[in-house]
Amino acid sequence: MPEPFRVGLTRDFLTDDGRIGWGDIGLSRLDEAALDDGVVWDFLPAAEDGELAAADVAGYDALIVLGPRVTAATVADADRLSLVARFGVGYDNVDVAACTEAGVLVTITPDGVRRPVAVSALTLLLALSHRVLDKDRLVRTGRWNDKLDHMGVSPSGRTLGLIGWGNIGREVSRLCEPLGMTQLAADPYADPQAAAARGVELVELEDLLARADFAVVTCALTPQTHHLLDAGRLALMKPTAFLVNVARGPIVEQSALTEVLAERRIAGAALDVLEAEPPHPDDPLLSLPNVLLAPHAIAWTDELALGNGEGAIAAVLDLASGREPAHPVNPQALDHPRLRARIRHSRKAVR
Template structure:
């Protein structure tokens, strides 16, 4: 029986094209004893009926829940297209013998460049200057001086896969670099010219605070009103991680009150945000629809890595970057001879 792979339908545009461009699907066509297609789910929870008969799923935004797995008579892999897996019930997957993988190599470069893009755009007040031209206010430009980054302090909230790459990209800019991450290697940080510190110190000293940590129960509202109040009035907050890491109401209040110079956000507590959300009306905020890093390079990198995970499991190999390696001990995976 062929190994059957399903991709969530949100990879497709309304007219049936792969909206991401090349995501490496040729590798599936070239693989032996493998079939693939798109499941019926493009948003919301993936239903049990949608996954029945599939051995692996490649998932973009729909949710894999405990109920989803009730239909998973053959499922052994959920390969996330990206590094966040808050749309996957990992504990339920582990109980059912379903391995969950992510694609850190595919996102490292594009998301880090996106973080730098937002940082520089905020520092130069690009959004406001763009509106000056579009609204005929050319001569108001003296009221919108930017902030130079050389010699300023960069604070990285999370110094993992993406945080380290942001450090590398920013090194030529001559910024002092701080990072708050309890799991970071002090020796590696020192070698890269990064000072590890606690979060409160980082927020008090950073001119640009960049959120790159994962969303977990411990990091939900990590930046609440109290922590945001520690930031300098001239500082900027950039978030390319997950929206709920920041208390969005508290952030809005700080921006309205002038306790922060500005923010650049690719992610929100609720996505998409309510059009009436007062954050969207602020002049000192740059916004992107959780897509600032969406490039051809990210598409191919993520897609190829997720597909490689599926083909590895199909061949009885342990894939790279499992989130729940303990699932490898489950009888379902052992029966497929996928074991460590």
């Protein structure tokens, strides 16, 4: 009898009482595969200090990973491990170079996050423009009649600047089309023809920041985008402009952003992500009245949970069936002998 294909899910999918905190993430597909294809799955032990231990992943063929770090030490002696399927699109918690060297493919779930994250960006943009937080405070503090002092700003006819025009940025662009906004995007990898077809003007980042009424960060965090929005670039923004970040906190130099917000050199910001998560209770950003904050969860909906789960599980089942999984971030790992032995035919051949 062939040995089963073993899949481990990180334990942070579970609440303290043992429920899947995300709701339905598509685990029924793994249950079906257990009957039909010899796939077995369970939850890994809790990650010590946030890092998956080598001993805990030994004996697994694939991992579905939420928050814990996958380091060089995690995969160094994992002779069986061939796949780390990230639940989401960010993979800054995975040492991709170490995985590649060890013959471990890393995949992400862009189809699962595209719409939910784009909708969350629009949600924050509208919350800022309509001053939702200010108006909530008026009611709670008995200042109902002060509402004329808190007029909003319609996005219609104003300029949207997308910092990154990839998977999520393009969807934000599409969702904002009915609002009648002028659209700019700064992305060296964007397709000029596709942008032109959508009425999006590709510009340099500095130009975007100087012109945008709403600057929305959707690019990936890389060594090149770390502190992409530093003090110098934030200084280019108009005093009436708003910043929205639904990507990763370190793309924005938070100390510089705190300063421009405190000095009202921009009108406000909505941040789902921060440089340190969670922030220190004494972080001065938390006391500013013109910033709207969320705990890296503004896009967490049933749609995102199921979409991410289905994407990660599809990658696992593809590999278990000898197919090349979709959306690898390190396709060069496919040249490793272990993966070459597992993948009997490419996705192109069967789909």
